[in-house]
Amino acid sequence: MxxxxxxxxxxxxxxxRLLIGGTTLIVSLGAYYSYQVVxxxxxxxxxxxxxxxxxxxxxxxxxxxxxxxVYVETLANTATVKSMNWAIAxxxxxxxxxxxxxxxxxxxxxxxxxxxxxxxxxxxxxxxPYFQKALAGHTNVSDPLISRATKIPTIVIxxxxxxxxxxxxxxxxxxxxxxxxxxxxxxxxxxxxGDNSYAFAINSTGExxxxxxxxxxxxxxxxxxKMVESSDRNLAAIAQRMxxxxxxxxxxxxxxxxxxxxxxxxxxxxxxxxxxxxxxxLESPLQALDLIAVAIAGLAAAMIAVLWxxxxxxxxxxxxxxxxxxxxVSERTAKLSTTLDQLQQSQLRLIQSEKMSALGxxxxxxxHEINNPVNFxxxxxxxxxxxTQDLLKLLQLYQKHSLNPHSEIREQAAAIDMEFLTEDxxxxxxxxxxxxxxxxxxxxxxRNFSRLDQAEVKPVDxxxxxxxxxxxxxxxxxxxxxxxxxxxxxxxxxxxxECYPGQLNQVFMNILSNALDAxxxxxxxxxxxxxxxxxxxxxxxxxxxxxxxxxQEVQQRIFDPFFTTKPVGKGTGMGMSISYQIVVxxxxxxxxxxxxxGRGTTFWVEIPVKRDSETAR
Amino acid sequence: xxxxxxxxxxxxESFRFAKAMSIYRRFFLQAGASLLLxxxxxxxxxxxxxxxxxSVSNDLLNQIKxxxxxxxxxxxxxxxxxxxxxxxxxxxxxxxxxxxxxVVPFEIRQEILPWQxxxxxxxxxxxxxxxxxxxxxxxxxxxxxxxxxIAESTIAYIKRKDDTSIxxxxxxxxxxxxxQQGGVSFAAIPDLEAKLKQxxxxxxxxxxxxxxxxxxxxxxxxxxxxxxxxxxSLSVLVNEKPAIFELGKRVSRKSYxxxxxxxxxxxxxxLLNHFLTSLxxxxxxxxxxxxxxxxxxxxxxxxxxxxxxxxxx
Numbered sequence: 001m002x003x004x005x006x007x008x009x010x011x012x013x014x015x016x017r018l019l020i021g022g023t024t025l026i027v028s029l030g031a032y033y034s035y036q037v038v039x040x041x042x043x044x045x046x047x048x049x050x051x052x053x054x055x056x057x058x059x060x061x062x063x064x065x066x067x068x069x070v071y072v073e074t075l076a077n078t079a080t081v082k083s084m085n086w087a088i089a090x091x092x093x094x095x096x097x098x099x100x101x102x103x104x105x106x107x108x109x110x111x112x113x114x115x116x117x118x119x120x121x122x123x124x125x126x127x128x129p130y131f132q133k134a135l136a137g138h139t140n141v142s143d144p145l146i147s148r149a150t151k152i153p154t155i156v157i158x159x160x161x162x163x164x165x166x167x168x169x170x171x172x173x174x175x176x177x178x179x180x181x182x183x184x185x186x187x188x189x190x191x192x193x194g195d196n197s198y199a200f201a202i203n204s205t206g207e208x209x210x211x212x213x214x215x216x217x218x219x220x221x222x223x224x225x226k227m228v229e230s231s232d233r234n235l236a237a238i239a240q241r242m243x244x245x246x247x248x249x250x251x252x253x254x255x256x257x258x259x260x261x262x263x264x265x266x267x268x269x270x271x272x273x274x275x276x277x278x279x280x281x282l283e284s285p286l287q288a289l290d291l292i293a294v295a296i297a298g299l300a301a302a303m304i305a306v307l308w309x310x311x312x313x314x315x316x317x318x319x320x321x322x323x324x325x326x327x328x329v330s331e332r333t334a335k336l337s338t339t340l341d342q343l344q345q346s347q348l349r350l351i352q353s354e355k356m357s358a359l360g361x362x363x364x365x366x367x368h369e370i371n372n373p374v375n376f377x378x379x380x381x382x383x384x385x386x387x388t389q390d391l392l393k394l395l396q397l398y399q400k401h402s403l404n405p406h407s408e409i410r411e412q413a414a415a416i417d418m419e420f421l422t423e424d425x426x427x428x429x430x431x432x433x434x435x436x437x438x439x440x441x442x443x444x445x446x447r448n449f450s451r452l453d454q455a456e457v458k459p460v461d462x463x464x465x466x467x468x469x470x471x472x473x474x475x476x477x478x479x480x481x482x483x484x485x486x487x488x489x490x491x492x493x494x495x496x497x498e499c500y501p502g503q504l505n506q507v508f509m510n511i512l513s514n515a516l517d518a519x520x521x522x523x524x525x526x527x528x529x530x531x532x533x534x535x536x537x538x539x540x541x542x543x544x545x546x547x548x549x550x551x552q553e554v555q556q557r558i559f560d561p562f563f564t565t566k567p568v569g570k571g572t573g574m575g576m577s578i579s580y581q582i583v584v585x586x587x588x589x590x591x592x593x594x595x596x597x598g599r600g601t602t603f604w605v606e607i608p609v610k611r612d613s614e615t616a617r
Numbered sequence: 618x619x620x621x622x623x624x625x626x627x628x629x630e631s632f633r634f635a636k637a638m639s640i641y642r643r644f645f646l647q648a649g650a651s652l653l654l655x656x657x658x659x660x661x662x663x664x665x666x667x668x669x670x671x672s673v674s675n676d677l678l679n680q681i682k683x684x685x686x687x688x689x690x691x692x693x694x695x696x697x698x699x700x701x702x703x704x705x706x707x708x709x710x711x712x713x714x715x716x717x718x719x720v721v722p723f724e725i726r727q728e729i730l731p732w733q734x735x736x737x738x739x740x741x742x743x744x745x746x747x748x749x750x751x752x753x754x755x756x757x758x759x760x761x762x763x764x765x766x767i768a769e770s771t772i773a774y775i776k777r778k779d780d781t782s783i784x785x786x787x788x789x790x791x792x793x794x795x796x797q798q799g800g801v802s803f804a805a806i807p808d809l810e811a812k813l814k815q816x817x818x819x820x821x822x823x824x825x826x827x828x829x830x831x832x833x834x835x836x837x838x839x840x841x842x843x844x845x846x847x848x849x850s851l852s853v854l855v856n857e858k859p860a861i862f863e864l865g866k867r868v869s870r871k872s873y874x875x876x877x878x879x880x881x882x883x884x885x886x887x888l889l890n891h892f893l894t895s896l897x898x899x900x901x902x903x904x905x906x907x908x909x910x911x912x913x914x915x916x917x918x919x920x921x922x923x924x925x926x927x928x929x930x
Contacts, residue, residue, distance in 0.1 A: 060703050094837050105860035119860025190702040
């Protein structure tokens with residue numbers, strides 16, 4: 001039952017923890033999930049924002065390019081240009097160059113490829129793709145190139161010149177504007193998203209058109225390094241996507257830090273613009289969210305810890321109270337069992353004392369009954385002795401005065417051996433008197449021992465009690481032929497002691513019979529009985545034997561009820577226990593022993609001379 | 618990161634910013650009660666600039682800290698020094714300002730306004746620095762203190778690229794010159810006249826224009842032979858239009874442009890000078906000049922000098 005309870009308790013405990021742990025797990029998972037959702041949504045919006053930035057920049061470039069295209073087309077449609085006469089066109093175009101901010105030169109090419117340019121000498125440009133495209137009828141924006149006239153990194157916006165306004169007719173020539181490459185760089189570099197962000201643009205072959213790092217640009221070399229061939233794999237991948245005219249925003253590891261790259265293709269030219277944003281610029285609004293999340297996680301952890309602690313404390317208290325309860329139960333059990341023991345002992349004592357009193361009354365009765373007939377004998381034996389003495393005297397007178405007695409008399413006298421008879425008869429009487437005296441003595445001892453008449457506290461002579469006990473045990477002192485136990489009495493001067501004499505005699509009887517048991521079959525066996533007045537209020541009786549002695553374990557348990565070293569049937573194990581109770585409880589005395597194996601045992605009994613009226617029963 | 622948006626008129630940019638903010642806000646509302654905490658945390662985690670490598674005097678620092686920031690004024694349309702591209706401020710001074718921001722331990726707010734408002738604003742104390750190329754003149758030196766020059770503002774000339782008759786300064790003798798009415802270029806005429814006279818020449822016709830665009834047009838058309846203007850503007854123009862114009866020599870005494878602060882604000886002046894000197898010592902000023910001004914000045918003085926390289930008394 002208890003085991004079952006224990007199991008269920010531990011199970012409940014486990015269940016409780018499982019519940020708390022499970023709930024915590026579910027709640028934290030939920031919280032984490034919602035945090036992620038919010039964070040992602042925010043991040044998406046921020047990314048969209050950043051992408052808007054690059055889109056805006058892209059739009060600006062598109063507008064700019066579109067304006068340039070329109071401008072060149074407008075020029076191509078003027079009569080001055082359509083004349084294809086450089087001498088006429090040049091002054092006009094010069095003022096246009098001055099007027100139009102972004103343009104640094106204008107040029108007109110014949111359909112055979114020979115072109116005149118402001119500020120430069122004529123040259124053939126039939127190999128230039130922009131020229132070919134323009135002659136094919138398309139207004140187009142060239143890739144960056146080094147101008148042959150000025151040696152300046154340039155882009156060219158070229159348009160066809162047609163004789164009529166019919167856009168399907170074949171061009172008679174080509175007009176193009178030259179725009180400094182760094183004009184684009186200016187526009188591109190103005191795209192920003194916080195500190196350390198930068199924008200760059202690449203053309204259809206992956207060359208940088210605009211980049212904050214001048215080393216990436218055409219200005220320093222004849223051919224710009226291609227970004228797709230960059231040693232930075234991430235950068236190369238992005239460049240490849242830009243060449244493929246894709247758009248998007250991605251988180252990349254660039255130049256040793258994580259950066260967002262938003263990229264977008266342009267429609268007016270075959271270019272793509274990208275904006276590189278340090279991660280923290282974009283994600284800084286998320287820091288607050290992250291901080292809150294961390295704070296909440298911390299709080300939750302603290303809460304769980306507290307909850308856990310509280311539960312642990314509660315359980316500790318439960319355990320404590322359980323222990324207390326168990327302790328109380330066991331205490332009560334112990335008390336009960338002690339009470340039971342006491343009850344059993346007193347019952348046993350009752351039986352024993354009943355037995356003893358029955359025996360006592362029997363002995364007393366027998367002694368009393370014997371006493372009377374013995375008194376007849378004792379009383380008459382003196383008279384019988386006197387009478388036989390008188391008769392013997394008379395007989396001697398007869399012998400003296402009748403000289404010749406009848407022969408019959410002589411024969412009879414000889415037959416009974418008159419002389420011996422006369423001599424022996426007093427001896428017979430002496431012996432008889434002695435026997436009667438012994439009987440009287442024994443009877444007196446029996447009466448003394450049982451003291452049926454003395455069941456109350458009386459002042460008695462302890463020595464008398466010891467003596468009568470010894471007398472009763474006399475047969476055991478001379479139990480065997482070859483050994484005799486010597487009893488040595490060293491009686492001191494004792495006052496009369498107030499006690500229960502019968503019970504005290506029983507104590508002496510128990511101690512002495514144990515001593516006799518210990519001395520069995522031993523030569524030079526002796527029991528010494530010493531009495532003395534230990535102080536004004538107490539007498540001490542010491543009974544020592546030189547028997548086999550007791551071990552320490554036996555000594556410790558000697559006063560325990562039912563403890564015995566004797567074979568089954570020989571001892572009850574109650575003798576010393578009862579003696580202890582008689583001395584300690586009935587007489588407020590002390591009983592203790594000292595024993596050495598092989599050397600013998602000594603018992604001490606110390607009892608007060610006078611009983612306190614309060615403790616008297 | 619967006620603090621530069623306190624500037625100028627409401628632009629397309631600020632509209633986009635507002636839109637972005639509304640997106641943020643929606644999310645914060647979705648995040649519910651965390652909004653308050655978020656803004657609180659956001660405020661705390663936004664550190665002020667602390668990468669200071671410039672020593673700032675304690676007095677100045679306390680003065681700036683008291684207000685919380687430093688205000689600089691820049692021009693809206695003064696290429697290549699300051700101008701707007703797609704609504705975003707850029708230019709030589711703007712790039713210098715970016716670098717200055719990185720080395721001072723306080724916030725710098727930028728006000729962008731037309732030229733006419735800048736110097737009076739600085740003199741009144743409305744702005745701390747006129748962070749633009751302010752020509753260092755006797756008149757201005759009475760009201761303002763200048764940093765060491767950031768560029769020359771010496772007057773030079775340009776000619777048509779295909780005009781081979783002008784090769785040296787002395788070839789300007791008798792040529793038709795264009796200048797801005799009442800501008801600094803007008804003040805250069807006496808200098809040029811003296812120089813030509815020295816070489817036995819004489820100054821020709823001088824035409825005055827309201828704006829340079831007209832003058833450049835007339836130069837292209839042949840009505841003028843040269844236009845006089847400050848050397849930076851001209852070098853930028855020639856850089857833009859290399860096919861039609863060519864830069865000539867300096868025609869006036871050397872003069873300089875620097876940043877200006879209110880007269881007597883020595884601590885701030887020291888800070889700015891220290892910044893500019895360290896830039897120059899690290900060799901960073903020259904590339905910036907080449908990038909924006911299309912010309913670099915080898916031996917700029919470290920002290921502000923009045924035209925003719927006269928020290929300020």
